[in-house]
Amino acid sequence: MDDALDALYRRWLFEVWGGDHAAAAEILTPGFTGHWPNLEVHGPAEAAEQVRRSHAYFTDVRVTLDVGPVVGGGMVAAGWSFHGSYRGGIPGATAEPGTPVSFSGQDIFRAEDGRFAEYWVVSDALGLMTALGAVALPG
Numbered sequence: 001m002d003d004a005l006d007a008l009y010r011r012w013l014f015e016v017w018g019g020d021h022a023a024a025a026e027i028l029t030p031g032f033t034g035h036w037p038n039l040e041v042h043g044p045a046e047a048a049e050q051v052r053r054s055h056a057y058f059t060d061v062r063v064t065l066d067v068g069p070v071v072g073g074g075m076v077a078a079g080w081s082f083h084g085s086y087r088g089g090i091p092g093a094t095a096e097p098g099t100p101v102s103f104s105g106q107d108i109f110r111a112e113d114g115r116f117a118e119y120w121v122v123s124d125a126l127g128l129m130t131a132l133g134a135v136a137l138p139g
Contacts, residue, residue, distance in 0.1 A: 002071040005111050009069040009076045012109075012116070017063045017082075019055070021048035029112055034119040047119070058084030058101070066104065076109040076116075082123070086132060094133030103128040 008027055015023040024044040034041040034050065041047050055061055060083075067079035081104045088097040095101075105123030109116045129135040 005071045005076050006069050013063055021052055024048040029115045029117045036121055057087050057090055059087050060085045074111045079106050092134040101131050
C-alpha cells in the first residue's frame, strides 16, 4: 500500500500540478476535502479548479519533489518547490510579467480506499508575494 500511495502522490504533484487537471478524478475520492490556507475545497473538480487558478498567474510551471514522499499509516507527507514565470494579474503585485519565481511548500494527505480523501497544504505564500512586490517586508 505504501508504494501505491507514493505513486499516487507523484501523480498529484507531477500530473495534476503539471496541468493534467482531469487526473484529479482518479487520484482523489469523490468526498475529498482540501484545506488550503483560507480556503476549503470539496471533491476532485474543486481541487482541480484550485490548481488551475494557481497556474493562471504563471507560465512555464514546473514543480520539484524536494522531500519524500514519506508514507505510513494511510498518510503521505512531502515537500515540494514551485517554479514559474509570473504572467501578471495578482492584485497589488508590482513585478513585471516574465519575472521568474520559486517558492516551497509541504503537503499532507490522508488516504482512503486507495485514493486521497483529505489534504492539507502549507506554502511560502509570503515569500512569493514579496518576490512579486505585493508585500513589502519591514527593514
